[in-house]
Amino acid sequence: MNPKSGTTTPAQKNKITILVGKQANAKLFFTEYSGHATEIAQQAVKEGITKIIAVGGDGTVNEVARGLVGSETALGIVPIGSGNGLARHLKIPLKIDKAIQFALSSNVSSIDVCFLNEIPFFCTAGVGFDAFVANEFAQQNSRGLKTYAKMSLKSFRTYKPESYHLESQQSVEIKNAFSITFANATQYGNNAMISPKSKIDDGLIEMVVLKPFPFGAAPIIGVRLFRGTLPNSRYIETASDTEFILKAEEDLLIHYDGEPLQLSTNVLKITLKPKALKVIGYV
Incomplete structure (x- = not known):
């Protein structure tokens, strides 16, 4: 989770922490600097983690996703950003509790990845x-x-x-x-x-x-x-x-x-x- 993401209040972010804590086999990481989410995602791939869920806006989602490209680890999203473009396209619920359950229980699909030069x-x-x-x-x-x-x-x-x-x-x-x-x-x-x-x-x-x-x-x-x-x-x-x-x-x-x-x-x-x-x- 990006603790500085979007328009979400501290109370809502605390709610996310509590909800994740109630899930079996789940651990919450907080990003500390630009690029940190990509590093966490890459490490998750190496460890064979099946799902990594980005809690944040489109910037955080991008950082997590770039660490998963070409892997078998699936990206989930709990959208708390300003625009939430990819989450909206994928019809992910915008309410926090529903988004968490959706990420944990819904089916996995494959999507294209585009690049601007190497980005x-x-x-x-x-x-x-x-x-x-x-x-x-x-x-x-x-x-x-x-x-x-x-x-x-x-x-x-x-x-x-x-x-x-x-x-x-x-x-x-x-x-x-x-x-x-x-x-x-x-x-x-x-x-x-x-x-x-x-x-x-x-x-x-x-x-x-x-x-x-x-x-x-x-x-x-x-x-x-x-x-x-x-x-x-x-x-x-x-x-x-x-x-x-x-x-x-x-x-x-x-x-x-x-x-x-x-x-x-x-x-x-x-x-x-x-x-x-x-x-x-x-x-």
């Missing part, structure tokens, strides 16, 4: 406005959808769309893209469905390009995002493939599963390993 992601990743907002959001003291919406509105006024060169089955120039998202799952989190047709076990990466749009169109795009009808917008272009290469003029600021990262390269290679992670959830 694994399990839900969504990309460049442009979303990465810009993720970077701003990460610096805020408060979390949650309200804070994210506030930062999005503030960032809209200052962000400038960029141009990219894309290589997949054919090479194209993408001029003035507002954002480019590479999706394994349907959503960012909070049921904001950027790629509602994505299937997490189909061996394909969906690319969603959001073209620049007037400020007056933002409310309509927002409604479409949460209703799962965004692909119907004239400002959206989509493509599916097993691999993409994206080039920009300058070093790229990216986001992966909600986490921002400034790269020291202007080239991204987006790849996929089919069904490389075992998860507890509905695929």
Whole structure:
């Protein structure tokens, strides 16, 4: 469990500690630094542990999951983050007690794992406005959808769309893209469905390009995002493939599963390993 994750109160985290303590053959570990969850997961694999359950947000889930890729150890999730994108896609209960029981008793499935260069992601990743907002959001003291919406509105006024060169089955120039998202799952989190047709076990990466749009169109795009009808917008272009290469003029600021990262390269290679992670959830 990440003790600093999301919007969960100390009382709720104490409840998790008590509930886990009542389970047979279960032990709770607290993460102490960035990357610690991956180390714990890797050790669990070496010891032949059958399930490791990430208690936290999408960042914690990503850290745990990257330590399990290619193994027989299954990932469970108790979602206590701000967005809980992968948990929502896998139809995991959002209530703590139900999520714990779900993780302990539900069936195991296999999902695809995507990579930005060598960085694994399990839900969504990309460049442009979303990465810009993720970077701003990460610096805020408060979390949650309200804070994210506030930062999005503030960032809209200052962000400038960029141009990219894309290589997949054919090479194209993408001029003035507002954002480019590479999706394994349907959503960012909070049921904001950027790629509602994505299937997490189909061996394909969906690319969603959001073209620049007037400020007056933002409310309509927002409604479409949460209703799962965004692909119907004239400002959206989509493509599916097993691999993409994206080039920009300058070093790229990216986001992966909600986490921002400034790269020291202007080239991204987006790849996929089919069904490389075992998860507890509905695929």
